[in-house]
Amino acid sequence: MIDATCQKILDKVHDYARENYIMILADECEVVLRRLFEENSPKRVLEIGTAIGYSSSVMALMSDCIIDTIEKDNERIKKAKELWKALGIEERINSFEGDSKELLPQVVKDKIYDFIFIDGAKSSYKNQLEFLYPYLEKGGIVLCDDVLYLGLVRGQEKVIHKHRTIVKNMREFLDYIQNSKLFESTVFEEGNGIAVVRKK
Numbered sequence: 001m002i003d004a005t006c007q008k009i010l011d012k013v014h015d016y017a018r019e020n021y022i023m024i025l026a027d028e029c030e031v032v033l034r035r036l037f038e039e040n041s042p043k044r045v046l047e048i049g050t051a052i053g054y055s056s057s058v059m060a061l062m063s064d065c066i067i068d069t070i071e072k073d074n075e076r077i078k079k080a081k082e083l084w085k086a087l088g089i090e091e092r093i094n095s096f097e098g099d100s101k102e103l104l105p106q107v108v109k110d111k112i113y114d115f116i117f118i119d120g121a122k123s124s125y126k127n128q129l130e131f132l133y134p135y136l137e138k139g140g141i142v143l144c145d146d147v148l149y150l151g152l153v154r155g156q157e158k159v160i161h162k163h164r165t166i167v168k169n170m171r172e173f174l175d176y177i178q179n180s181k182l183f184e185s186t187v188f189e190e191g192n193g194i195a196v197v198r199k200k
């Protein structure tokens with residue numbers, strides 16, 4: 001449960017993000033995220049894609065966890081830090097600025113996570129999941145937002161050029177999680193498509 005004062009601050013940031021077209025997780029994904037936190041109380045969390053700190057704040061308020069979060073946009077990180085401070089959770093969140101592709105190896109070195117939220121570069125979900133396998137505890141959960149990307153991933157229509165790589169890679173990612181012996185997974189159609197993946 002998040003207390004009413006913190007929830008009010010979160011609501012303001014949620015509305016600000018929606019009004020200003022800043023990407024934060026879909027509302028349907030937030031429902032799944034909160035449920036997973038209620039059921040599992042993760043302790044060591046990795047997030048790829050901080051944006052302005054909305055989802056990391058929800059996670060830090062839902063459980064007594066420590067979060068490593070990666071973001072390439074410096075202006076968004078500044079906003080995230082203001083939000084964490086306002087909520088009094090800044091000491092439990094480690095922010096890393098840069099491209100996740102380059103930063104991931106040093107961020108995760110010698111660490112084991114029990115919860116990973118993949119919400120950054122949409123073309124890299126499969127590569128990131130494969131790379132992160134050794135850094136995820138057995139039974140650990142990976143949550144991924146936007147896996148049906150604008151409804152195009154399961155659509156039959158021709159995908160326009162600018163979305164083609166993401167859609168192709170997302171299809172490969174879904175195929176991978178659904179057929180992998182390393183993970184069990186559930187894909188929800190709600191919102192922009194949500195994948196919940198658990199390490200066997």
Ligand SMILES: C[S@@+](CC[C@H](N)C(=O)[O-])C[C@H]1O[C@@H](n2cnc3c(N)ncnc32)[C@H](O)[C@@H]1O
Pocket residue numbers: 023024025048049050051052053054055056070071072073076098099100101119120121122
């Ligand atoms: C959907 S938003 C994240 C929303 C955030 N998880 C939330 O729900 O509050 C995706 C973020 O990932 C960042 N991003 C995209 N590609 C990235 C990359 N290669 N490395 C680091 N950050 C990246 C974008 O700048 C953007 O802020």
